[in-house]
Amino acid sequence: MLPNTMTEMWATVGSTMASIMFVWTILQQYCPYNLRQFFDKYTSIITGYFNPYIQISFPEGSDDFWSKRSKAYATVETYLSSKASEKANRLKAELGKDSSKLVLSMDVHQRVTDEFRGVKIWWASKIVVKSTRSLYFPEQEKMSYNLTFHKKYRHMITESYLEHVMKEGKQIGVRNRQRKLYTNCPTEKWPSHRRSLWSSVVFEHPATFETMGMDPEKKQEIVDDLLNFSKSKDFYARIGKAWKRGYLLYGPPGTGKSTMIAAMANLLDYDVYDLELTAVKDNTELRKLLIETTSKSIIVIEDIDCSLDLTGQRTKKKKKSSEDDDQSAIPIKDVEEEEKSNKVTLSGLLNFVDGLWSACGGERLIVFTTNYLERLDPALIRRGRMDKHIELSYCSFEAFKVLAKKYLDLEIHQKFDTIQRLMGLTKITPADVAENLMPKSSSDDADKCLSNLIQALEQAKEEAAKKKAEEEEAAKKKDEDLKVKEEEAAKKKAEEEEAAKKKDEDLKVKEEEAAKKKDEDSKEVEYLNL
Numbered sequence: 001m002l003p004n005t006m007t008e009m010w011a012t013v014g015s016t017m018a019s020i021m022f023v024w025t026i027l028q029q030y031c032p033y034n035l036r037q038f039f040d041k042y043t044s045i046i047t048g049y050f051n052p053y054i055q056i057s058f059p060e061g062s063d064d065f066w067s068k069r070s071k072a073y074a075t076v077e078t079y080l081s082s083k084a085s086e087k088a089n090r091l092k093a094e095l096g097k098d099s100s101k102l103v104l105s106m107d108v109h110q111r112v113t114d115e116f117r118g119v120k121i122w123w124a125s126k127i128v129v130k131s132t133r134s135l136y137f138p139e140q141e142k143m144s145y146n147l148t149f150h151k152k153y154r155h156m157i158t159e160s161y162l163e164h165v166m167k168e169g170k171q172i173g174v175r176n177r178q179r180k181l182y183t184n185c186p187t188e189k190w191p192s193h194r195r196s197l198w199s200s201v202v203f204e205h206p207a208t209f210e211t212m213g214m215d216p217e218k219k220q221e222i223v224d225d226l227l228n229f230s231k232s233k234d235f236y237a238r239i240g241k242a243w244k245r246g247y248l249l250y251g252p253p254g255t256g257k258s259t260m261i262a263a264m265a266n267l268l269d270y271d272v273y274d275l276e277l278t279a280v281k282d283n284t285e286l287r288k289l290l291i292e293t294t295s296k297s298i299i300v301i302e303d304i305d306c307s308l309d310l311t312g313q314r315t316k317k318k319k320k321s322s323e324d325d326d327q328s329a330i331p332i333k334d335v336e337e338e339e340k341s342n343k344v345t346l347s348g349l350l351n352f353v354d355g356l357w358s359a360c361g362g363e364r365l366i367v368f369t370t371n372y373l374e375r376l377d378p379a380l381i382r383r384g385r386m387d388k389h390i391e392l393s394y395c396s397f398e399a400f401k402v403l404a405k406k407y408l409d410l411e412i413h414q415k416f417d418t419i420q421r422l423m424g425l426t427k428i429t430p431a432d433v434a435e436n437l438m439p440k441s442s443s444d445d446a447d448k449c450l451s452n453l454i455q456a457l458e459q460a461k462e463e464a465a466k467k468k469a470e471e472e473e474a475a476k477k478k479d480e481d482l483k484v485k486e487e488e489a490a491k492k493k494a495e496e497e498e499a500a501k502k503k504d505e506d507l508k509v510k511e512e513e514a515a516k517k518k519d520e521d522s523k524e525v526e527y528l529n530l
Ligand SMILES: Nc1ncnc2c1ncn2[C@@H]1O[C@H](COP(=O)(O)OP(=O)(O)OP(=O)(O)O)[C@@H](O)[C@H]1O
Pocket: 211, 212, 213, 214, 251, 252, 253, 254, 255, 256, 257, 258, 259, 260, 370, 371, 403, 430, 431, 432, 434
C-alpha cells in the first residue's frame, strides 16, 4: 500500500511542479514586463523569510541603454575568470579590451564555487532583462554576477571577502593588460574630438636587465631597489610619503639610458609615459598631463637638459635671492614673470615632480635622463626629487662579458684577454660594443664578431691617441702664443718706460733752460735798473 501511496504522492508533486513551471514559462513569455517585476518582488519577499542565504548582485551596467559596464562588474568578471576556467562547464572567450590574449569568463547561467577563510561562496552568472529609456530598444538584456552566501557570514563577506575580490580582480586585470607607451603631442595639433592628453601605442620593448651590459653588482643593486619600491606601499604610507621614486640616469650617448627605462618597465610591469616637455604649453597643461597618468607607470623626461632652459632661469633667480633651493625661495615677482611667459618653468617642473598633485595615482617612477649632469639645476636633482642617481658609463670588461654571453653565447674565449687589455686603454660605449658583437652576415661567427670588436677598440685607441696629441699640440701652441704675447707686452712696457724716462729728461732740460733764462733775464733787469 505504502509504495503505491508514495508513488501517487510523487506523481501529484511532479505534475504540480510541471504545472507551476508551465504557468511560469507562459508568464515569463507573455506577461508584461511590469507584471513580471511585480511577481519577482513578492516572490523574493516571501522566500526572504525562510531563506538563510544572502545574495549580492553585480549588474553589468545601469538601466541606461548606453551606459558603460560597471567597474565592479568588470572587476568581478576578471576575478572569476581564473576560477571559471577551472570549474565552469560553459565558458565565454573574448579578446580583452587592451589585450591580444583571449580572456575566458563564465557564460550565462553558470555557477562556480569559491572559498574564503574556510567559507563557501557561490557565484552565478545570470541574464537580467531591464527596461531602458531608449525608444528603439525598450528592453535590454544585461549580464549580472550574483554572489550567494550564508547569513552568518554577512560581516566577513561584506567587509573582507568583497575587498579581496576587488583587489585580486584588479591585480589580475593589471597582469593581463597590454602595456602601453604613451606620449603627449602639442595641444594645437589635437583634433577637436580628442579627449585624452596622451596618445598611446602598445609597449613591446624587449630590453630586460638580463640583456643589459653593465656591472653585475650595480645592476643587482638597481633591480633590488626597484623591486623593493614596488613592494613598499605600506612603508610609504607609514612614513607619510607619496608612493613614488625619482631616478636620474646620466652618462654619455649610447650607454643604455633609454634601454634601462624599457628594462625597468618590463621588470615592474609598468606603463611608460614619455613626456615631451617642449610640446607642453605651460605649467597648467603639465599638471593636467600628470593627473591623466595612471598608477603603475614610469614618467620619463629624456634629455632634460635640452628640454627647457631650466638652468638659466634658476641661475637668474639665484642672483636675486641667495636663498636655498626650495621653490618657495623664488621671489613673487619672478614667479609672475614666469607665468606671463606662458611656458613650462622650473618651478612648474619641480611641482610636477614632488608637488601635491604628484601624489595622485601612486606607484609611480619619474625618470630623467641627461648626457650632461653638470648642466642641471641642483634643485631639480636633489634627493627627494631624484632619489637615485645612476651613472651609465663606458663599457667595462664585466659589462662586455654580459653582452658577449647574450649576443654570442660565449663565456670564455682566447680573444677576451686582448679585449680586456684594450678596454683598459680606451673608452667604448656599450652601444658600440653591442653593434660590433652583432653578426653582420650569416657567415659571421663569434670569432669574427670579436675580431670586429678588437678592430673597433684599436681604432678607438688610435683616435683617442690622435685626439690627445692634437690636444697637447693645441695646448703647447696656446702656451707659446701666451709666451709671445707676454714677451711683446714686456717689450712694450720697456719701450714705454724708456719713452717716459726720456720725456722726464727732456722736461728736466727744458726746466733748467727756463730757469737759466729766467736768471739771465733777472740779471739783465737789475743791470738796466742800475
Ligand atoms: N648597457 C647596455 N647594454 C646593452 N645594450 C646597450 C647598452 N647600452 C646601449 N646599448 C645598445 O645601444 C643602443 C643605444 O642605447 P640607448 O638608446 O639606451 O642609449 P642612451 O644612453 O639612451 O643614448 P642617448 O644619450 O643618445 O639617448 C641600444 O639599441 C642598445 O641596444
